Amino acid sequence: xxxxxxxxxxxxxxxxxxxxxxxxxxxxxxxxxxxxxxxxxxxxxxxxxxxxxxxxxxxxxxxxxxxxxxxxxxxxxxxxxxxxxxxxxxxxxxxxxxxxxxxxxxxxxxxxxxxxxxxxxxxxxxxxxxxxxxxxxxxxxxxxxxxxxxxxxxxxxxxxxxxxxxxxxxxxxxxxxxxxxxxxxxxxxxxxxxxxxxxxxxxxxxxxxxxxxxxxxxxxxxxxxxxxxxxxxxxxxxxxxxxxxxxxxxxxxxxxxxxxxxxxxxxxxxxxxxxxxxxxxxxxxxxxxxxxxxxxxxxxxxxxxxxxxxxxxxxxxxxx
Ligand code: AVJ
Numbered sequence: 001x002x003x004x005x006x007x008x009x010x011x012x013x014x015x016x017x018x019x020x021x022x023x024x025x026x027x028x029x030x031x032x033x034x035x036x037x038x039x040x041x042x043x044x045x046x047x048x049x050x051x052x053x054x055x056x057x058x059x060x061x062x063x064x065x066x067x068x069x070x071x072x073x074x075x076x077x078x079x080x081x082x083x084x085x086x087x088x089x090x091x092x093x094x095x096x097x098x099x100x101x102x103x104x105x106x107x108x109x110x111x112x113x114x115x116x117x118x119x120x121x122x123x124x125x126x127x128x129x130x131x132x133x134x135x136x137x138x139x140x141x142x143x144x145x146x147x148x149x150x151x152x153x154x155x156x157x158x159x160x161x162x163x164x165x166x167x168x169x170x171x172x173x174x175x176x177x178x179x180x181x182x183x184x185x186x187x188x189x190x191x192x193x194x195x196x197x198x199x200x201x202x203x204x205x206x207x208x209x210x211x212x213x214x215x216x217x218x219x220x221x222x223x224x225x226x227x228x229x230x231x232x233x234x235x236x237x238x239x240x241x242x243x244x245x246x247x248x249x250x251x252x253x254x255x256x257x258x259x260x261x262x263x264x265x266x267x268x269x270x271x272x273x274x275x276x277x278x279x280x281x282x283x284x285x286x287x288x289x290x291x292x293x294x295x296x297x298x299x300x301x302x303x304x305x306x307x308x309x310x311x312x313x314x315x316x317x318x319x320x
Pocket of ligand 1 (some may be wrong): 051166167206
């Protein structure tokens with residue numbers, strides 16, 4: 001089957017407006033920041049795909065190992081009719097689940113939701129071509145805002161993979177999980193991937209690779225703001241920083257001004273002192289008991305928790 005036209009729940013104007021709001025809020029804050037969702041234009045999505053193949057970036061391989069081992073069990077346990085994937089990107093690992101559901105039978109519809117139109121266009125076309133008989137309904141949207149637009153009816157399994165939930169701050173996470181639970185019916189399922197707390201000597205290089213791909217990915221947010229809002233950031237003027245916060249157990253990516261800079265964006269003039277940092281991403285790492293507690297607080301029942309053999313990455317299956 002060919003993929004259906006993408007359902008756009010995030011129009012160009014919408015995207016532009018939320019980018020402008022984020023830029024205004026983040027760049028006028030005492031400690032400057034930008035949300036990580038703005039990394040993912042076509043080039044950013046490609047750079048992220050390249051990151052997933054780097055030797056230092058273990059999360060993708062570790063999560064793939066869990067899914068490869070458990071896909072058949074997940075298909076059997078959930079018996080889902082509809083598979084929804086939040087922040088789907090290329091949906092590369094999702095194929096392990098689609099394969100298992102195809103063997104089992106009964107899955108009718110796959111609904112990937114992503115902010116990146118380019119990633120979604122490509123993934124929906126490829127998946128529709130490779131899984132004949134599967135209805136593929138791509139939704140362009142923001143998983144923090146458009147959960148009420150998900151298809152209803154039939155037993156649903158929602159995938160939130162890759163550790164992307166770690167991009168949300170703890171309050172945002174609680175809000176997201178509560179909204180997710182509200183969008184589901186009792187008996188629906190959530191499969192959530194979380195990177196686990198481990199030696200920072202393993203985590204930090206995953207966010208600061210030798211080839212410099214993550215640095216380019218990080219600076220890409222400045223290119224997006226330049227192009228979309230006509231700003232004049234000099235991306236080369238910023239150094240990539242990856243920092244482990246031991247207390248909060250998360251990685252922060254930042255861009256550090258190499259020299260004093262003045263940037264024009266919107267109606268603002270934003271100044272950076274030499275060495276001043278702009279936070280571009282938080283990527284939280286989790287402990288098994290923390291995951292279960294956060295799910296419980298949102299009225300999900302944790303059903304299974306699996307890790308890869310090295311215990312790097314966790315995948316939790318929970319029931320609404
Ligand atoms: C796609 C959000 C899971 O946090 O590890 C990769 C993004 N940032 N390298 C992550 C990312 C830097 C990634 N997620």
